[in-house]
Amino acid sequence: MLSSFPGVRFGLMVGIGAGIPGRRADVRLGDIVVSRPEGTTGGVVQYDFVKAIQDGGLQRMGSLNSPPRVLLNAVAALQAQHDRQPSHIPRFLREMITKNPTMAQTQQGLPGFVHQGSHNDRLFVATFPHAGGDNCQNCNSAKQENRTTRDSVDPQIHYGIIASGNTFVKNAETRNSLVQRTGEDCICFEMEAAGLMNQFPCLVIRGICDYADSHKNDRWQRYAAATASAYAKELLEYVPVPTVGEGGQVSDLNRQIEDLNRQVRDLRNQLAQSRRPVYRND
Known part of the structure; x- marks a missing residue:
């Protein structure tokens, strides 16, 4: 890509990821997570790059670069705008379906690019494994976490630390252990940013499609990809064109x-x- 477009200054890494339940952020399926630097962390931590230390514990090694300043400024401006007025994301999603009705339909066994219903957003306690099958019809509802019902199905936006690495996480207890290992209050898992952040200035935007547990399935993937893309579209409206050329x-x-x-x-x-x-x- 860089050989074809040598003038590229930065990128947006848009895709899907796994939400990490916690006290800090009430992350739900279809929500959006955006990497944001906090403390000494550039917004993304590599959870599988660690070393053993003397007391038998593990210590995270190294750090990843922060997104370029022009994108951080745009994120801050957009976040401030959302404090005053609703996001344009729901409108973008409606326009997408209006222009492309087929995207709302199930294709090749995958549900469409639409919200899959709050009843299909089920978060189970970490110690309760999946009961088998392609969905959670056989899983005991009594093992679900109690969460407040939202007034709207519109996606919410969360800003914070994203955990990235090469390990495919599909176990809730492993998920919690890896988060603790990073030493950061992470709110999302994904598998691409760690290999790119130090080589390509970018901002990571993830739509949440599962909770990195054994109940993971593909139902929410398309809608999560759509919500992440809608956020990226709105964000680009806040990137001043003259400032793009300031970066190398x-x-x-x-x-x-x-x-x-x-x-x-x-x-x-x-x-x-x-x-x-x-x-x-x-």
Whole structure:
């Protein structure tokens, strides 16, 4: 992509992810999670890049870059606008179905790009495994978490830390353990951002399609992808065109990173050479 479009400055990583239930954010299926830097974290943490420490615990290593300033400013402006007026996301979703009615229908066994009904948004206690089957019809309703009923099915937007890694998480207890390992109050799991954040300046936007537990299924994936895309569309309205050119091109940034990596390798080689023992023949 960069070879075809060398002027690219940044990107939006839009897709689906798994919500992490917690006291901080009441994340529901179809909601939107946006990465936002907090403390010393750039908005995304890599949960499977850890080292063992002396007391037997695990410690997260390294950190990932923050989104570019132009996107963070746009996010802040949009968030402030939503404090005053409702989001345009519900309107975008309605317009999508009006222009493309087929998208509301089930295709190839997958439900359409529409809200799947609050009765299909079921969060079970972490210790209760899936009872089997393609859905949760056989799962004991008494094992569901008690959550307040929402007044609207419109997606809500959550800002915070996203946990990313190469491990496919489909167990609630593992989910909770991995979150604790990061040392951050994460609100979403996904599997792509960790490999991209340090190479490509971007903002991560995820529509929530499951809870990273054994009850995971594909029912909400299309709608979650639609809500994330609708947020990205609204966000772009808050990115001032003149400021886009202020950041360096991604291709230039990658060359700078390669140069720095090369310098680090050279310094390491020089250090290794200087530490080699010298033998003298007297």
